[in-house]
Amino acid sequence: MHHQDIAVDVVVDIYTRILRIRRFEEEVARLFRQGQLPGFVHLYIGEEAVAAGVCAALTDEDTIISTHRGHGHVIAKGGDIKRMMAELFGKSTGYCKGKGGSMHIADFDIGMLGAIGIVGGGIPIAVGAGLSAWYTNSDRVSVCFFGDGAANEGSFHESLNLASALTLPVVFVCENNQYGEFTPAAKAMNIEHIADRAVGYGIPGVVANGVDALEMYRVASAAVRRARGGGGPTLIEAKTHRRGSHAEGEEAFLGGQTYRDEAETAAAQAKDPLLLLHTYVGENNILPQNQLEALDAQITIAVQEAVDAARNSPEPAVETVFEDLWL
Amino acid sequence: MHHQDIAVDVVVDIYTRILRIRRFEEEVARLFRQGQLPGFVHLYIGEEAVAAGVCAALTDEDTIISTHRGHGHVIAKGGDIKRMMAELFGKSTGYCKGKGGSMHIADFDIGMLGAIGIVGGGIPIAVGAGLSAWYTNSDRVSVCFFGDGAANEGSFHESLNLASALTLPVVFVCENNQYGEFTPAAKAMNIEHIADRAVGYGIPGVVANGVDALEMYRVASAAVRRARGGGGPTLIEAKTHRRGSHAEGEEAFLGGQTYRDEAETAAAQAKDPLLLLHTYVGENNILPQNQLEALDAQITIAVQEAVDAARNSPEPAVETVFEDLWL
Amino acid sequence: MPRKTYVAAIQEALAEEMRRDPRVFLIGEDVRIGVFPSTRGLHAEFGDKRVIDTPISELAVAGAGIGAAVTGLRPIVDLMFGTFLYLAFDQIANQAGAMRYMYGGQTKAPLVFMVQNGAGSSAGHHHSQAVHQFFMNMPQIKVILPSTPYDGKGLLKSAIRDDNPVLFLHSLALGGKRGDVPADEYLIPIGAADIKRAGNDVTICAVGPTVYTALSAAKTLAARGVEAEVIDLRSLSPWDKATVLESVAKTGRFVAVDESFPVCSAASEWCATVAEAAFHHLRAPVQRVANKDVPMPFSPVLEKAVLPSVADVIEAVNKTLV
Amino acid sequence: MPRKTYVAAIQEALAEEMRRDPRVFLIGEDVRIGVFPSTRGLHAEFGDKRVIDTPISELAVAGAGIGAAVTGLRPIVDLMFGTFLYLAFDQIANQAGAMRYMYGGQTKAPLVFMVQNGAGSSAGHHHSQAVHQFFMNMPQIKVILPSTPYDGKGLLKSAIRDDNPVLFLHSLALGGKRGDVPADEYLIPIGAADIKRAGNDVTICAVGPTVYTALSAAKTLAARGVEAEVIDLRSLSPWDKATVLESVAKTGRFVAVDESFPVCSAASEWCATVAEAAFHHLRAPVQRVANKDVPMPFSPVLEKAVLPSVADVIEAVNKTLV
Ligand SMILES: Cc1ncc(C[n+]2csc(CCOP(=O)(O)OP(=O)(O)O)c2C)c(N)n1
Ligand SMILES: Cc1ncc(C[n+]2csc(CCOP(=O)(O)OP(=O)(O)O)c2C)c(N)n1
Ligand SMILES: [Mg+2]
């Protein structure tokens, strides 16, 4: 990795975002195994470089839209892990007062416009956020995260074309983790690079190493700059890997069926965005080892505090079923 | 045009298909102006080379799917103009017993699987017809006609990708007549050639002169051969022009608003597929003038007979409202 | 009072609200030229930015409206025909109606979806379906279907000012109808029915085009001495149960007239509600008049046979009188 | 008789029909591995050609099923969750249900759409909606929602043999339920209800998971001397009006229990029908028990509060007894 031009504080910032996602989700995995979390949980472990690199290229005013696999995006955009954890527990203190859950976390105050459980469902909404920036002559940029599987939904096509036709400030970030559930991307589409679909909309398409957070930062910064400058949308394809299951609890659920061979899984494990950036940070003397450890300890404590707080929070009152309705 | 390699009987066949479409629709235009046809009518005049060239490359077993602008496709595939005309009148003797109308004509006996009034709505169905050929190891090919506007629908994207992922024998024919209703294609998308979208699906994309029926025949033949041989789908973009309105009666309806300038309209009028092929047929001595005239007279009579028959046909009986339901 | 067409009243509502609030804009396929005349003339006044033509991409356009709404604008998304909402169904059901609730009240989605609803122009099944019942079922989508120019203008203005997603349905069949439209500004509250004809013998509930069917039937019935009360619901979600139940308390008879497929229809909902809440007032079984339960045929003769007719309404009323 | 789970019964129906008829095949997202276990094991037996994994493209997959059906095959299109049908809504409403009619009887579309319906696993709004009411509204789509392994197998086999489009809904919440499933082949006709409990005092109409809610309520009521008749409709379109009306003629009381948004719901339809056709038998107003009229929240506590409960059913029955 040759990223000496990226300022030290940016690197530290990105590293911190990745670490926070990782420690949060490792805890979520434990909690899920222990049967403490209701519903479905999809982890982002292995893909953190994408959210961290991209969100580091954004201002607080810029907005993002996320997917069923959304924890990483919320944290990378600056979300509060306490309110996130409480939401995963379905507690009244959660971001959505227990109404959203893992697949539907939002924080409008930090420009996190929501995770969407419908594959591809967030892409048009991100175009709308871009439309709104354009309409108000704001220099806000709208970023949309979605998967390789989502790139086969009609919403992907319509949205990229619409954003291009209206020259809207939208950055489309396709997280190609090689799978949609149990189906390899290679079986679901007959092309190597999803970024090549950009040709069909007359916008730039960029393939990026989604394991390398600093490369993601660089590529995203360029796309954001272009969008802010009125140049319209960009499609970024981040090649990445999910290290674990599609959804937690999958092994038991699949009853012994497998869909990835061991070599592939091992290769994916080897490409760890946290490890990669950790090495970079060490080799380039960006933070001394003790500060790295302190950071990790601090995050680990924060996650534990979030868990404790969530556990001790009240369930939502039944009457709240009738709140948050029509204004 | 250099099409000396295309056999004379094929040229005559294609010419006949074009002429039949033209004379049929000229009559339809007259009838609509006279207030004799209910509902909406979208004419294909100016685009006949596409349907005629493509359908001439098909066998009777091959299937097609059409659009709201479907008369040309039905006739080119060998449809019966009597039953078509009766359907346009909404009569019981029509193809659909008056239940379909101009936008919903089908003739399953000749592999015309239906016109679809929903823009892009036929594309997935054509993929299914291809799936069915593949499933039964038949060498049937499925052809889908749709417009430039339809190429911006999600169904276009999902269908081309699905057909490609499963390597199905489908030929996608995009009739780029430069407009979707009153919106120029150039405003609805940021690319010059819709055929370039093929890159996104890993299939061939071909730009063809949609005014030149023999070129359409040649390009379609290659795509059909490829599909039949197990090579999977092709996207053909036929550059063409509609000579008239989006829908008949438009001028009055638009109350003086225009959306094409006169130069453009004139240029479109100049590119007449019938005239072009007529000239070719004459220059290459394919049919003598008197036979051409006889053909025209014969078609004109057939169209008149169709009109007379339609006029004299009974309205559908009210009870037929409850027919053609669940089997 | 000036007399205006239904379409002109809609145009006026759009123009006035766009003048009033710079956050309001119109987006959809060919809204500049106006596939339906209701959006005509707006581009000339408001320009490219506020009258936005889009590609034919219903799902993305609907979603873009939602995204714009949750980031502070007030879009009017014109999707042309009711059936085209089927392509945007996910964005409306899963997102527009649910976002506020799903995210615990963090956001709001003040936008209007606008389409033509129902049949009547021999356009065949793909352009002739009534869709209001689907959106009545979805929580947190308001649904409106005015029958007169006056109601159309007042309700559309309320819809645009509403902080929630509203589906504004209009009817091509009514486009040319004329009626009084005050020159001064007025609003009609969403959720308030209007009694279009008073009567003591039977309550007929209708909406949009069926209001006229009901009124015609009422006229014929009056000649026979049967005085029907015709309630124009105007709003379908929320709908004005109180007015309907009060009327039934008086008449003891109820007929629902609704242009739509009959099963799980608005008429089913009205009848179920009346049967639940006004049972002890009912002197005869409630009656539904809706489309015949078949797809919509093209032929004018067949289309007419499928739609609710004046004769159907009279027959239904007769059944309540035995 | 062997006892099997609901899911195993569905697997069996699929396997038996695929063995019987080579035109039957399964297509959808991850049907090989089986996101829902109902499709598991089929790929091992039937191979790539008859168990087809697709990209995540609901609209195209649904349409491809239709295209295959009208050209001679008998596809089973698995679209996973009910809400994903929203993305395929156009193909189902505009094409599958209408093609035969629209083209004057020239074709038929023998295909089955298969999805999980409703809530119960704290999956949040996007994965927890019941959708049957939308498809009941559409003409010419059959709709099934079995509550037991026995019904599931017999109805799915009928659906696959039916020459019309059928929406087969199953329930994750019932996946593990066990019941008797005969070893010998049997079919259950679409459109026939099943009286799951006989009683003379009140008729409770339910479907899918709410059958158990109704049965629990009936047990509690029986302890109080109130004998409820619980009718499991099994088929929602067409539905067995005759059985329901006959029961109401006997009991004079009617409660509809339906897991779905309440407005324009199946429960609305059943109540409207009973109110229309059995008015003179009714001794008390019909009652609806459905979801609270809000989007589906994630929290198990809130989800439970939104869904129809045993207490809700008892309360509704009580209202019919006063
Ligand atoms: C419209 C829709 N179809 C199917 C699903 C079920 N589903 C949930 S996640 C998923 C895979 C998505 O793949 P991808 O977009 O690559 O995202 P990833 O899970 O790999 O992050 C599927 C099919 C869904 N939630 N929404
Ligand atoms: C889903 C849908 N959206 C919009 C329409 C209205 N409409 C009918 S034809 C048309 C234009 C289609 O353009 P194109 O695909 O280029 O076909 P052309 O009319 O030029 O042949 C539109 C928007 C429709 N019928 N269906
Ligand atoms: Mg993926």
Ligand SMILES: [Mg+2]
């Ligand atoms: Mg066009």
